[in-house]
Amino acid sequence: MATTLPQVVAAVGCPDDVESYLLAFEPTATREAWPPEQWAGIIAPFLLGEAQKAYFDLEEEAAADYPQLKAEIMARMGITTTVRAQRFYKWRFNERQAPRSQMFDLIHLARKWLRLESQSPAQMVESLVLDRYLRELPSGLREQCRESRRRFNKAING
Structure with a gap:
């Protein structure tokens, strides 16, 4: 049975915890065999607050690249090494x-x-x-x- 992104969002339980959200999204996207080059476009409509601002502030090409988008979101949320x-x-x-x-x-x-x-x-x-x-x-x-x-x-x- 295929998992939908809203199910992933519901499973996370806390829309403000972007790190948990991304941690739930990535294995789901992999398991469901969603092409990695489409991940940013799949997740974009579900981003909120600072994560959404990060998406819209990036250049179009960077916003479409999931690793770059994730790095920008994490940096804006203050989640660093x-x-x-x-x-x-x-x-x-x-x-x-x-x-x-x-x-x-x-x-x-x-x-x-x-x-x-x-x-x-x-x-x-x-x-x-x-x-x-x-x-x-x-x-x-x-x-x-x-x-x-x-x-x-x-x-x-x-």
């Missing part, structure tokens, strides 16, 4: 929730941060080491490194 790392490190055990569920929550946070689908194991280790290293630097030196990294990323990404 740094934010994902912070979420991972801020996780705390909650005695009122089921331990198994919390373990899977932590695994999910780690996978989102380390981007398993797009990084090699060596790159993941580098991410872990770099993050740990930056966290242990004296605050002044740490801020200099972050500022250099921001300037580098801005020069690369425009």
